[in-house]
Amino acid sequence: MCAPPPFGEQSPFGEKLPFGEKLRAELGSPRRARRLDSSPRSRVWRAELSGTPVAVVVVKQLTEGPEAAERYAREVAALRLASRVDPPVAPRLLGTDPAERVLVLEDLGEQPPADDWVIGYAESLARLHAATSPADIGLLPAWSGPTREDIDAFLGLAQTLGRTAPDGARTKPHEAVRTELDALVNRLAHAPGHALLHGDPCPGNDLHTASGVRFIDFEQAALGNGLMELAYLRIGFPTCWCATAPAQPLLNAAEAAYRTAWRQATGTDIQGDLTDACAGWLLRGDALVERAHRGTTDHLSELPHRDWRWGTATARQRLAHRLGIVAQMTTNGSELEHLGRLASAMRDAMLTRWPTLRPLPAQRPE
Template sequence: MWSRPPFGEKLRAELGTPRRGRRLGSSPRSRVWRAEVSGTPVVVKQLVEGPEADERYGREVAALKLAARVDPPVVPALLGTDPDERVLVLEHLDDRRPGEDWVVGYACALARLHAATGADDAGALPAWSGPGHDDVGSFLGLARTLGVAVSAAVRNELDDLVNRLAGAPGHALLHGDPCPGNDMHTGDGVRFIDFEQAALGNGLMELAYLRIGFPTCWCVTAPPRPLLHAAETAYRTTWRDATGTELQGDLTDACAGWLLRGDALVQRADRGTADHLAELPDRDWTWGTATARQRLVHRLGVVGEITADGGSDLTGLGQLAAAMRHRMLTRWPALRPLPQQRP
């Protein structure tokens, strides 16, 4: 069924009259159409009225303009905007089903996206925001509920972690939600879409997605270890080639930061509404390809493993994470590992 995309006089004057519009699937926060303008296929996206709609629109437009610096492209071209109606007109891309090694190409494109910005771009987007001390309290409360003792040393480690993450170096262009589904695998490489949560910060916070299990995403996967290592190496190499510098920061800190966030167990509409870690002992819930307990068990295992050599400032947290994971698997032995491939 044909549907008319929201093209006002401004866009019609700049681009022409849209034809053959068809609604596409999207999140509840937006409406998306495929259409033709002057015989060229385009995508029209409108952010619907709601909390922070204007801010999300501004972030997306700003991020797309910053990312347009990258060549070959890592985002669709932004063809037109109508701020009054919160409408973007984007280049239409043909998405292909990714291969089993998709994480490697994804990591390369993510590094090139991150490298689009630098210190001179400070203020062009909000700064990335990490976990806070309330998250620490919720996480340690869950540990106690599971029957795992918490030492004062671990509390100090976590307070220091929160402070380090708040001051993590970097002005990378962060996507904000770099999930499977927000990456399009085209014949010319991976391109990212949906920048409503874009920010500036340290790229390790999003490189960590591959290892910690895509914490803001409905489609959560845990790539096989050889592919994970290949993807992380590809990211670092691509970053070095694009910037001429080595990546700064600590991937262990980034992974531990995602572990603390109870809001990273629920979809965006439910974030900030409850202490989700406190709910976990009494109920489990499914979001996308995994349950909340599956997600947390995976993250606990990652942090326990990545700190196991004792060379981290988070040795106590690693031991606590391992003990919490053991208690969870003992209490709920039917919990399965995360899927290795996207659906």
Template sequence: MTSKLPLGEELRARLGQPRRVRRLESSPRSRVWRAELAGVPVVVKRLVDAPEADDRYAREVAALGLAARVDPPVAPRLLGADPVERVLVLERLEHRRPGEDWVVDYAAALARLHAAGRDADAGALPVWSGPTLDDVASFLGLAEALGVAVPSGVEAELEGLVERLGRAAGRALLHGDPCPGNDMHTSGGIRFIDFEQAALGNGLMELAYLRIGFPTCWCSTAVPQPRLEAAEAAYHEAWRAATGTEVEGDMADACAGWLLRGDALVQRAHRGTADHLAEIPSRDWSWGTATARQRLAHRLEVVGRSAGEGGEPTGLGRLATAVRANMLTRWPGLRPLPSRRP
């Protein structure tokens, strides 16, 4: 059984011979085992041959190195690595079932992870990339396909949004996919795993997950308002404690950016393959806990509400509200996102 573990002689000599090896479930992009090395419980992860595998491996190693600065820890310790075979040996964490208020502790841990990034880390990871002008065209095309009139000035408003998000300053260490399931609730606090999509950017882009329904995740969830407010407050408090500064950026912009991204309606393997927003009028599809239309309707509601928080709703806010109303009329059976973590 140990022969199946992709652990080279150098790592075996340094960390010990493997015992009690067991294969774990994982994404198609990796193979994962639990084992003991010299009596130490570990997880061994190997990224399989696939497009961008080397990049994903490099991101994970770099992100784990940056996250290791945080104490108490917010990520597993990296015990060993083999870049040729794309193998990582990680501290094994024991996950406990999250409580009802899990999202508050999650948000505080996310802030502490983000705060691990520093100005001097520029180049250590790719810069976070936001929506594009093609995403703007797709969103406006969806509105037109549904028969919703686009208010004057909205296209320019969205182009400005794309420009702002593209130049948004940020040194935060972004996880890249901070989904329920990539957070381990341990006796020592929350730790994040699977940093294959890590980047540097503005932490609001990931704090927005809580409002916008965890857009890149199979378990899309609508956090109840009281817990959402408590979680966002916990994030800001933890960020201030770690950095001595206030969180910068605009939450409404961050949420609107996720609304535009049709690729955030499908799992990773299908991203970049089609204009997914253009498919919404003719078909719906399930992914994890929700359908594409459910996910989109939630995002539209959030953007419609947040775009008017400062006073008069913006053109985007009015458009988002109108598109959502059209969807609910066309598909009256459309249900809200689940409010409980699966």
């Protein structure tokens, strides 16, 4: 077996920067590489370059693992699509080395988020979503929503909590809700839109800079309806370590900023139903655990027997918040009226069984 080719400068952690001859020829020679914090799925450095106007760059290498090649391809494709947006909403992609799954990005710098950070976040998210058109369909995978297996798991949890049907249902237990949820899953699967979805638009994947919010880490990017990610603000950042619940005035301002930015970028109003988007996230037990544990088990069935902390909140805190949001958003006469009643009853049951449950934090940690 041939030894791997030598890379660039040695990092302080005893690793060599994956900066091969292709990148050196295009961008110059790296020096003073420093390892940065990142997820287990990648290694990230900040380095200086000689012989180029771009003095400091970020070098990211996707590590070996499940779907590594697909994650790399998604990130490269999404960054190229996002580069259409001006002012920018993502770092510039300066170079790639597909053989080593390496990207070289401009270093943006960062400043602490303001107290009203969700407004700038939502505005940049809308402009990111507006980067693509129907002509781009196929350049990224289509967004995928909840499934009927998620419905079964959710209704199973309701039964465990002693809530077999919403108040006022005249049908067999769960039948009214199941009918609504079957229709919901079908609507989400056919939701209109070809927006450039980040895939994981979490606090930490948004950099707050002097020129606005920019997004990083597009490994899960997809095309779909932008409301699926605008819903993050209401439903508690479902795929994120940092789950928060902005105060209502900030939430209203952020959603208005999103809709205004979308309209300015596209000349149209966003299509779809935010209530459907939030209800879709409620169904997903995988949105109670970090990515490494998704797709492994029915997490909703575990929740009555044990709670677990992920980041800023526990699984029960996250679910209780989502149940409350869906209950608030669904009213008499809505397409999800029975779900709303059941969600309210399930939340009440959780608060009775676990009275010390606290709300999600209103702000991200410093």
